[in-house]
Amino acid sequence: MAGATRPPAARRRAPARVLLQACPVCGRLRPSTELATHVNACLDAGNWPSSGAQTTTTTTTTLDAPGRDSASAVPSHAPEVSLTQNVNVNKKRAREEKDKDKEEEEEVDNDDSHEPAKRVAAPTTSSFLAAWNAPRLAGHFVLENVITEAAELDLLRFLGDPTKGSSSKQCEPMWRLRHFNGTAYGKSWGIQTNLAGRTQSPPSLRIPSALRCVVDAVRERASHVPHIGSTWEPTEANAIAYVPRLGHSLEPHADDRNLSGPAIATLSLGADAIMTFTEEKGTRRVRVPLPRRSIAIQTGPSRYAWLHSIQNGDLQGELRVSLTFRRGKFEMERRDCWE
Structure with missing residues (x-):
């Protein structure tokens, strides 16, 4: 109009x-x-x-x-x-924190009033995130928060504090300082493995029923993982307690590939850590974060083609305990290995 x-x-x-x-x-x-x-x-x-x-x-x-x-x-x-910019910032911060930690270590080492420092720099948030963003390892699975904080505390109380010795209420056997594949406290249950003789024998101490909750969690959360499924039944369990201030660590190694089965499950308790995998016939390295209350499962290439380790500086907190479950090569009835 x-x-x-x-x-x-x-x-x-x-x-x-x-x-x-x-x-x-x-x-x-x-x-x-x-x-x-x-x-x-x-x-x-x-x-x-x-x-x-x-x-x-x-x-x-x-x-x-x-x-x-x-x-x-x-x-x-x-x-x-951009995400690339974020990664670059994280790398820069990680370098700055690493240089700062190195300076602090040198100051401690030059101080005659203290004992020589065994403890190296603890992993920073940036280094933990860097490990999280690293390339993943074939055959390696990390399942987070498989148990509650209350269950974690119950397990730690059951296992006892290795730094308090016999004064600590703990399950049998007592913690013992070991120097096998690194220095740390350890205890074990289930079948007994003789690495030198390449034999396995029935257990002297059966796996405590208090650890059954861990196996149940693995079955529930990792039924899709090869060699686990819903009926996985380990016949051996061992606990390792790492106290970072004492210089504890795990040296590069592979769990016996003939006497133990194709899947190994480990629960992290008390603190986070970063595990380093090194290619056995190569030069590649992959760093994998292991958050507390997570279960890490090694199968396939991660089990048979790589060595794993935990550096002292990659242990967080005052105490980290790992619970590792394996199934032996020789079949044994559950009643023979579990309480």
Whole structure:
């Protein structure tokens, strides 16, 4: 109609800006707000890429976010930060923290009023995250939070504090300082293995029923893992207690590949750690974080082609206890190995 004025055009909303990041496990792009949940789902499913796989990075991408006002999204004037930049910042911080820790160690070593320091720098948050983002190892599975904090505390009380000796209430056998594959306290149950004679014999101490909850958790959370399934029944268990201030560590080694079965499960208690895998016939190294209350399972290449170790500086906290379960080569009835 002549002389009529057009209504003002509707103001177009600016599209929300969403940061996409690559999952360090499967490599798929996910919104940064959903990445943690997605990674945990990948871990539970055991979708590890091969040891040579590399983590993919991506920059900020603009996406339409249906049902969201642009005011609630990232402001348009906010600087775009890429995942690559974040990784570079973390690396820089890790280098600075490493240099600082080295300076502190030198100061302690030059101080004649103290005993020589056995303890090296504890892993920093940056180094733990760097290990988390490292390439994954084929055949190695880490399942987080398989037991509750209350169950963790019950197990630690049951095992006892190795630093208090006989004054600590603990289950049999008593903790003993061992120098096998590194220095740490240890105790064991189930079948007895003679590595020199290459034989196994019935147990002198059966596996305590108090540890049954760990096996149940492995069956429930790792039924998809090769050689585990829902009927996995270990015949041997051992506990190792690491006290970082005493210089404890685990030297590079492989659990016996003939006398023990194809799957080994280890529960971490008390503190986090970082395990280093070294290719037995090569030069590659992969660092894998082991959070407390997590279960790590070695199968396939991680069991038969790599050595594993824990450096003293990769032990966190004042005490870390590992509970490792194996199934011996020779079949034995459950009643012979468990209380």
